[in-house]
Amino acid sequence: MIQNLIDGVLTGSYLSLGAIGLTLVMHILRFANFSHAELLSLGAYCALVCDALVSAMAPFLAVKFAPLSLTGALMISILVSMVLTGVSALMIDRLVFKRVREKGAELSMVFASFGMALIIRNVIGLIFGLSPELYSRDIAFAMMLSADPLILIKPDQVFVLIAALTLMFILHLILSRTTFGFSLRAVAENPSLAQVNGVNLNRTIMAVWLIGGALAAVAGIFYGISHQLIPVMGRDLVLPIFAATIVGGIGSVYGAVLGGFIVGIAGNLALVILPSGYTPSVPFLLIIIVLMIRPHGLFGEARA
Amino acid sequence: MIGVISYLVFFATTASILAIAVLGLNLQWGNTGLFNGGVVAFFGAGAYGTLILGGTAQAGHLGGYGILYPLALLGGMVAAGLMAWLVGLLTLRLRHDYLAIATFGVAVAFENLMRNAEWLAGGAKGVRGFERPLREALGDGFLYNLIFFAAVLLILIGVYIFLERLVASPFGRLLRAIREDEEAAQSLGKNPARVRLTAFITGSVILGLAGGLYGTFYAFVSPQDVLPTLTFQIWAMLIVGGAGNNRGAIFGAFVIWGAWTASGWALSRFAPVDVQLYTGSVQFILIGSVIVGMLMWRPQGFLPERLVVSQRGKP
Numbered sequence: 059m060i061q062n063l064i065d066g067v068l069t070g071s072y073l074s075l076g077a078i079g080l081t082l083v084m085h086i087l088r089f090a091n092f093s094h095a096e097l098l099s100l101g102a103y104c105a106l107v108c109d110a111l112v113s114a115m116a117p118f119l120a121v122k123f124a125p126l127s128l129t130g131a132l133m134i135s136i137l138v139s140m141v142l143t144g145v146s147a148l149m150i151d152r153l154v155f156k157r158v159r160e161k162g163a164e165l166s167m168v169f170a171s172f173g174m175a176l177i178i179r180n181v182i183g184l185i186f187g188l189s190p191e192l193y194s195r196d197i198a199f200a201m202m203l204s205a206d207p208l209i210l211i212k213p214d215q216v217f218v219l220i221a222a223l224t225l226m227f228i229l230h231l232i233l234s235r236t237t238f239g240f241s242l243r244a245v246a247e248n249p250s251l252a253q254v255n256g257v258n259l260n261r262t263i264m265a266v267w268l269i270g271g272a273l274a275a276v277a278g279i280f281y282g283i284s285h286q287l288i289p290v291m292g293r294d295l296v297l298p299i300f301a302a303t304i305v306g307g308i309g310s311v312y313g314a315v316l317g318g319f320i321v322g323i324a325g326n327l328a329l330v331i332l333p334s335g336y337t338p339s340v341p342f343l344l345i346i347i348v349l350m351i352r353p354h355g356l357f358g359e360a361r362a
Numbered sequence: 363m364i365g366v367i368s369y370l371v372f373f374a375t376t377a378s379i380l381a382i383a384v385l386g387l388n389l390q391w392g393n394t395g396l397f398n399g400g401v402v403a404f405f406g407a408g409a410y411g412t413l414i415l416g417g418t419a420q421a422g423h424l425g426g427y428g429i430l431y432p433l434a435l436l437g438g439m440v441a442a443g444l445m446a447w448l449v450g451l452l453t454l455r456l457r458h459d460y461l462a463i464a465t466f467g468v469a470v471a472f473e474n475l476m477r478n479a480e481w482l483a484g485g486a487k488g489v490r491g492f493e494r495p496l497r498e499a500l501g502d503g504f505l506y507n508l509i510f511f512a513a514v515l516l517i518l519i520g521v522y523i524f525l526e527r528l529v530a531s532p533f534g535r536l537l538r539a540i541r542e543d544e545e546a547a548q549s550l551g552k553n554p555a556r557v558r559l560t561a562f563i564t565g566s567v568i569l570g571l572a573g574g575l576y577g578t579f580y581a582f583v584s585p586q587d588v589l590p591t592l593t594f595q596i597w598a599m600l601i602v603g604g605a606g607n608n609r610g611a612i613f614g615a616f617v618i619w620g621a622w623t624a625s626g627w628a629l630s631r632f633a634p635v636d637v638q639l640y641t642g643s644v645q646f647i648l649i650g651s652v653i654v655g656m657l658m659w660r661p662q663g664f665l666p667e668r669l670v671v672s673q674r675g676k677p
Binding site: 157 | 397399456457459464466467468474478597640644646647649651652653658
């Protein structure tokens, strides 16, 4: 039970990172982006390639930071992947979503995002093959926190949790302390009024994709560290991330953080009462419960 | 020769069943602007409902009620409608993202439940032991398939006529009014949430009908039949054909099903063996590109929605 709770918090840390970007995009561009989870896969595979390149070029970076299984090469790859995935998110918007948006079919954006998700997911599958990949082939031994009840925790997981919380704190500072943070909120509230007051709408949208993509990359890599990389990981992550945004309230960054942890913990606690085969349904049950009790989520506001 | 004809009948039957599903989705998306991300769940509810109600007794899971076929089919449609009612009631008053996410979730949960709950519908093994209606009289051969195709075609025409009349009726006008400007419709004393719920349930019942016919055709349904693939195919059919146009929906169903079958055949025939493992991936990329490409270059589809002027202004 306590083990499930701990695992849930760790799952929650990468779900939250994924959900933050998604909720921002849904708030500003007003469409459910079903291709967001593919940005997680994109980031994860990007880091895989980059890790291999850096390790080959500078072998001294391929040494592990004991007791972590992470290497200096992977640390660099995380940063590179954040940038590249952010730029990819921006490119996808420029090439596809922006055009669909400008055709005036706002509702069609959902279809377009599904189409993009199919394309990205299967192109990754074609390039990397359908079998799973790992960042490190070595077995990461878990530390035993207590023997009775048995509680195990991997050093990598501790790193993931701390890194995720740090990133969220930095984002909090940006959103609450900078002019950019204010303009972001202004655009979300009322795009035309924000423009009248000198907020550059295009720039804000670009920034949202960059931030969303970068956080998605980290989330994907952390998922890869905790589990493994498979081309269809986006398919398994898309519903939990959406559930996190709905639980937190669409548009609320803090809601997305909390929602991510709630979905992660609920999914792991459900293992206590349900057979593991039912785990993929848990996010849906959470969505239904939230819609019944508090339709706008924990921190969301009503908006048509 | 008879081989070709019997294949064509098989192809046309499947395409016609899918065309019925596309018509159901068209009522939701094309006419009302409701995004259904879980087409396959309502389709599956129809198929599972029909087979469980109309099948012979099976050990280990629900079923074997042996209900008269038309009633079993009706039961499948009711199952799809009930599911739509539940999802719609919770989401249709909120902004449109919620419906998209919740319907997508329904499809995930439905497939998950059917795969795991052996007591309900046989789990991964699926529902077997369904006796196709009139099999004793017609046998299992070509004649049966031909008559089944004729029946499906009649149902397709029936659904088409029903929807054409519905769309031309005051209710259809109301659907378009709400799709175009919800507040304006509200100011005229209409209740958008309620009207949308009606349209969503009606569309889902038609999806359930298509699913029931699909289950009947194969006399078997398993979780493999309710994978998200089907949702993507049905969307592509509607987008290619033209959302809001019932003829476009039927046209799109035949075109996309033809393209899907042909691409699968071509890949299995001409692609090297080591590439064949990736047939699914290639087909998914194709269907994703069709959806994205249509939305970028011809969002209205090949047969666009026709403007309906119900009352011309007097000069």
